[in-house]
Amino acid sequence: MMAATLLPAQPAAAQPVPLVEETFTGATSVPEFVAVGSACLTGAPPATPGTGSHPLTGCPEGAAGPVPPTGGAPFGYLQLTSADNNQTAAVLYDEPIASEQGLDVTFEQWQYGNTSDVPADGISFFLIDGTATPEEPGAFGGSLGYAQKRPNDDPANPFENGIDQGYVGVGLDVLGNYFGDWEQRGMGCAERSPAGTVFRSPAPGPNMVTVRGPGNGTQGYCFLTATTSNLTTTGPWPSTLPGNLHGPTRVVDDDPQQAQDDLEESRRTVNVRITPAPDPVLTVSIDFNDGDGMQQVLSTPAPTPVPSTYKFGFAASTGLFTDVHLIRNVVVRPVLEQPALTLTKRVAGGLPSDPVPVGTTVRYEYEVANTGNMDITDLVVNDDVVGVADCGTEPVTLNVGERITCTGAYVVTEEDAARGSVTNVATATGMADATVVNSPESQVTIEVAEQEEGELDLVKSVADARPYRPGNRVVYRYVVTNNSTGTVNDVRIEDSHVTRIRCRATTLAPGASTTCRGIFVVPAGTADECERSGCRFSITNTAVARAGDLTSATATATIRVVQKPHHCRPGKKPHHGTKPKCGHAGRSESRTPIADATGLPAAERATTTARPRPTP
Template sequence: MRVRKTIAAIAVMAAGVGVALEATAPPAGAEGQAGGSAPAGIPAVLMNESFRGAELHYDFTLLGQAGLTNASGGDHAPKVGTSTKHDQEGARRGAPPFNPDPQANPGYLQLTDNNHDKVGGVVYNHPLPTSGGLDVTFEMYQYNSTTTNTPHAADGIGFFISDGGVDLTAPGAYGGSLGYAQKSFEGVPGVAGGYLGIGFDVLGNYIQDGTEGRGYTNGKPGVRRSPTGQAWGQNVANTITLRGPGNGLNGYEYLTSTYKTITSPTETTAPLGPKQLGAPTVTTPELAKRLVRVTLSPELRPLVRVYVEFDPSADSVDEGDLVLAYRMPDDVRAMPSTFKFGFAGSTGDMTDVHLIRNLEVSTLVSPPAGLDLAKDVVVDPTTPAATLPSTYQVGDVVHYKFTATNSGQVTLTNVRISDRFKLDSISPGSYDSLAPGKSETFIGTYTIKESDVPADWDGTSAFELENVALAVSNETASPDDHAFVTVDPPDECDPAAPGCVEEPDPDPSDLPEAIPLPPVGGTPSALGIAGFSAAAALTAYLIVTRRMTGRRVP
């Protein structure tokens, strides 16, 4: 489901010149891939991850007890908590159960279930360009609290953006810091290289500074202070709050919030009122869905906009769903040239289920031209005499050649490939620089998997396997390019493989007895009857003696 809309013209000040931009949605890509090649003026889809299945389509790192609800086990499945204060009742209490059919029962990224003292997050530790701005959409679910008899459910969900040049392997402090900011009083650092943290705060601690030492530098409160009370019990539930750049135990200062109405040239916020970020008494996620859109304009001091559609039945976000707009101030660091990002959620003495689904990351506007990609299927370069197969089968290795060309006027840095598939290998991993007009090549391999087979495949005809990739640099990203291979059904299969049925050897006792042919010159009636009997015997023999090692059933 595509959370997209047309947003009214945004005034962007670039180099002192006002430029009117209309951010219109690009065509949605399929699961795990970018959208179609976009003409000038159309944003580029950088990532499309639904979290609905048992596997991740991009190289995310799951943290804490987070997992995919449709993963039955292993690293991708939700984990049991480690609380020493509260007993843990499994890894999915109150959350959607495992379902083996993601098409009929799509899954979620589970940050936490509703056990006490659960923590979970996910980070994407690969830089993406900011030159076209950012446009991030996702579905958020906070529901099914076990502590509805207390004043609040807890804690909330944090979405954060960090500097793409800094390694992102862990969130910030959990709890009231929502995985972005620090807890100075406990010595717990915030996100490394943090640029912006947005807290969708059901409990209301993220807005506070003094309870846990958020927004502090060198052990002292920062320049920008939260307008709320600083003591426990003075939290402001059901708020969306922005915190700024930080690293380690320093920074992450309060920027703005929906705590109160603000209207100024650089800021617009309003209390959410009766609209609730969570649905603590609801027991199924469908009734707790909130569609979220976050945009950052392509500027050194970007305009940040947050939209939330609170109607669980809605499938789009429009201008009327704007809840917060804020211009990043001049005295904080500029927007980095590349970014990384993540989500986090947690529970404590109070609980909620926290889920994310249908994430899409795009540029807000068409990125500057400068990088093109050509992707081709090639022979194995280690065997020069090989010829390119006309068809492939599951288990075969496909070799791809990626040619990245700098079509712009400036040198690109850290040029690399972002592929729909998790490639088995790619060489080299990146190029440090690519001068204007120059090209470089990458060679990647991918093993065709059973999971690549279409759900509606009949098992008897060939199908086309499409792979999509784009070239990415620290300055820009290319339009995507597609490569196809034809995958044939196997003539034989391993009887131990799923969907393979072994047929037994024929039993000699089942063979028909020989039927003598009539002598030449017999009567027409005798010849006809005998001839028909012989044909029938031959047909029966062929049927019985037909044997395959195995056949794959759809």
């Protein structure tokens, strides 16, 4: 056995994000908490607790002792027991947690209000195998809802099982019987409690933190260690705790908020920490609400082997002697810092089905997810071809479970055509406190059309180069020339704006040309564009000609748009005066494309550029 040592609690370092945060002050709790026995919520309307494993509901009226008032939300508590005799209750967080992460649990507890001469019994924090879901708590009285018990050691009394598949039970033991092996606690264990198996009065380990190990049914739950300066078999066994687990509160008001004030003097804050498997260490620290803060009271190796997952919970019990047992403000974190980022890179709109020609602007999306247990700051996405991706306003913070999509663009070059493809690799990088976190690499490859000099030529133009207004029809002309040595078929134009383009001929002999025609209806600018550009902007669209396996170089054409006030979209009222306008002059800048390309790679998008309004 390892004796407990009193040490000052270590200062808090940066911690992983909580797995669980539950105040228990309301009328409900997170649904993963399930109750067995008398456990209930004082914040909920009064109710009779269910049988077996059941959701947390309200507490019964008329309970013994100075319990908090029912229906007390938002000043409620998790009530494990009232001051009635022979109660046992437990609350289990019914979701397994990987033991390789470890566990750090902080909670507030109240033990007060005994209706007997001696207060009893205590509260336990426990871990069970992650595959178990108990239907009943462990035994009442000195077993604290975790260990087994044969009441009064009387063979005529039936055995009460310990909690199903228990791994470790930390007893915050006011009375002191959890310390001893009387009533068959620890049955089947090779090493027994220092107090042995005999009945002792008074109880052998009052005001003590005692740890018991794995057990199931009537076997196990062996004594491991306790906060005493004497672990020999010769008593007494004085407690080394620097304060009292039991609180002095004797009266609780019927008003929920006043009741909270009445209970403040009995509040104790407990931290239980178990480091990651395979060689875990269990540490217990307590703030006795006496001004001395959190103090480490016990540290000991935790039992091995460790289950791959475990669930946590709280239990409490009364016997012949009683107390009220309450819990509040539970915060559970993994011990192990596991920051992690994932990155998925893709071409916006999907990979193009055809090889893209030289001059194509390929737009990429980078989806970054925080899949670890720590928040990530200063997030950056680096692409070995694009450079630094645009993730919005900097610096970028990504909280646990959050994701963000960044963007980037690349213009295909003749060198890419010579290689036949473009492959680029991206990585997301951020900081978890002082630790650099990198995602796995993510790459995308796009095929690039061969650059065959002059085999298919495209000239694009606007039929009328005048300024246009929203609603006007723009006629585009496309001249396609076959410079190859063979006849080409299926001549077609793909344009980022124009969807219905007709060609006079779709088959061209060597040296032949054809003219194609398409119409585009000018859209209205947004109110923000009016504000930025003084209702003047330009629209540039991109096209390629295709014929069989041949693809031309890209060709562009630009129109100028002048927008009157009444064309402003909802949300921006036109100014009225001697010079109609819907905004003020602004600097040139790009906006979201008006339309996606049809038939073009998703990267070939429209670009709309605001034009500064001339100064009168």
